[in-house]
Amino acid sequence: MAVQVAEAPKSAIEPERPSFKPDLERIEIELLLEGIFRHYGFDFRAYAYASVRRRLWKRIEEEGLSSVSALQEQVLHDPGMMEKLLLDLSINVTAMFRDPNFYATFREHVVPLLRTYPFIRIWHAGCSTGEEVYSMAMLLREEGLYDRARIYATDINEVVLQRAKAGIFPLERMQEYTDNYIRAGGKRSFSEYYTAKYGGALFDQSLTKNVVFSQHNLVTDRSFSEFNVILCRNVLIYFDKTLQSKVHGLFYNSLAMFGVLVLGSKETLRFMSHEESYQQIAPPEKIFRKVK
Amino acid sequence: MSAYSIVVIGTSWGGLAALSKLFGALPGDFPIPIAVVQHRSKESERLLPQLLQDVTDLKICEMDDKDPLLPGTVHLAPADYHALIDEGMVTLTVEDPVRFSRPSIDLLFISAADTYRKGTIGIVLTGANEDGSRGLQHLVKRGGFAIVQDPKNAEIPIMPSAAIKAVPSAEVLSLEGIAARLIELTLEPVHTGRRTPR
Numbered sequence: 001m002a003v004q005v006a007e008a009p010k011s012a013i014e015p016e017r018p019s020f021k022p023d024l025e026r027i028e029i030e031l032l033l034e035g036i037f038r039h040y041g042f043d044f045r046a047y048a049y050a051s052v053r054r055r056l057w058k059r060i061e062e063e064g065l066s067s068v069s070a071l072q073e074q075v076l077h078d079p080g081m082m083e084k085l086l087l088d089l090s091i092n093v094t095a096m097f098r099d100p101n102f103y104a105t106f107r108e109h110v111v112p113l114l115r116t117y118p119f120i121r122i123w124h125a126g127c128s129t130g131e132e133v134y135s136m137a138m139l140l141r142e143e144g145l146y147d148r149a150r151i152y153a154t155d156i157n158e159v160v161l162q163r164a165k166a167g168i169f170p171l172e173r174m175q176e177y178t179d180n181y182i183r184a185g186g187k188r189s190f191s192e193y194y195t196a197k198y199g200g201a202l203f204d205q206s207l208t209k210n211v212v213f214s215q216h217n218l219v220t221d222r223s224f225s226e227f228n229v230i231l232c233r234n235v236l237i238y239f240d241k242t243l244q245s246k247v248h249g250l251f252y253n254s255l256a257m258f259g260v261l262v263l264g265s266k267e268t269l270r271f272m273s274h275e276e277s278y279q280q281i282a283p284p285e286k287i288f289r290k291v292k
Numbered sequence: 293m294s295a296y297s298i299v300v301i302g303t304s305w306g307g308l309a310a311l312s313k314l315f316g317a318l319p320g321d322f323p324i325p326i327a328v329v330q331h332r333s334k335e336s337e338r339l340l341p342q343l344l345q346d347v348t349d350l351k352i353c354e355m356d357d358k359d360p361l362l363p364g365t366v367h368l369a370p371a372d373y374h375a376l377i378d379e380g381m382v383t384l385t386v387e388d389p390v391r392f393s394r395p396s397i398d399l400l401f402i403s404a405a406d407t408y409r410k411g412t413i414g415i416v417l418t419g420a421n422e423d424g425s426r427g428l429q430h431l432v433k434r435g436g437f438a439i440v441q442d443p444k445n446a447e448i449p450i451m452p453s454a455a456i457k458a459v460p461s462a463e464v465l466s467l468e469g470i471a472a473r474l475i476e477l478t479l480e481p482v483h484t485g486r487r488t489p490r
Contacts, residue, residue, distance in 0.1 A: 051383055266356050
């Protein structure tokens, strides 16, 4: 009898285990993110789950650990591990004139609108190390608009902002950027914008004359002005839909009527707050105009 | 109700011809979503979906971030983004290439298997590198079902050969065989004794 009793629950439980496991991982991940938020103040709780999971596992494997819980122990007790994880969780991949076709479209369809304004306020949200801010500054200068423009370039991460301010980018990427610049409709020679210095390409400092770099957290901070253009490309993809929608509320409230919102080429406004308040200019580029 | 929730497919060189043949043989009402990473250059981006749409009754969609995964639909990963599978949707990232690839087949497979576990079917087709084999290994470890195109009739056998080496238990089939097997697998009701390769 004892044997039967021992066996019965085992076979009854067995089929349920696989469906139980994913939930357990989710619990572990939610606990870790909650712990990070409460202990360190970084809030990744509303980040896109699949990409957070992927980056946590990358760290788990690199540390030779075997579970999210094992990582949690280290992260909560060792600020050094938190720092590593922070770098894993913040993606700072960018490039000058990234998606050249977007810049070409911006020149053609948005610049004429901007010409009608005496003063142009631009918010570049999630600017990372600044490559795309410099790109926009070049474009505006070539279109004769730079002197009446102010670009507010923000990121959550102070370290990348310092690099953006320094304006020194890897020399080895200049060929790629030159190609992008040409395809983006650049009107000069790209090499006029930088000099090889300090082991990198130092960009013309007058490009940042009208740029204000500052820390801003899209998750917790509020609007800080009214803008004619808001650029936020490939930043919201790291958020879940609820947080995306909340940030779109912030953008809507920060954008002047007929202002322009620019998203990454694979981002949409579908199911977002104020979706119906925008009109897409020149598809397939994700350039939207606030019309109501 | 199918025992499976998603099909994930990875391919590179020769992928267009292979995908055309495979999707041409699947019905428009295929019961579960299909997600595909086909390595390609940024420039070729706009051609691929149309070329595939011309030969299949399935709906071909290039993924936007947070697109819902739909039955009867092929969700194509866009050039220059990683595509991850989350519950009922895709999520895109632009983090660094993995094994020189963005999109990465490995990341697609791993994220699908982490989300749908034994409800995942992973397929590696023709290709000129070894992306996909680690992902397929992970997928099988999570209880998913692995299929690899027979390297003998793959345009470039490197990718399928690497996948078979990594997952010897994978079913090795021709493209016609894969289409037939997919229909069979997804017709199977939930509680039959489905074989999981180990």
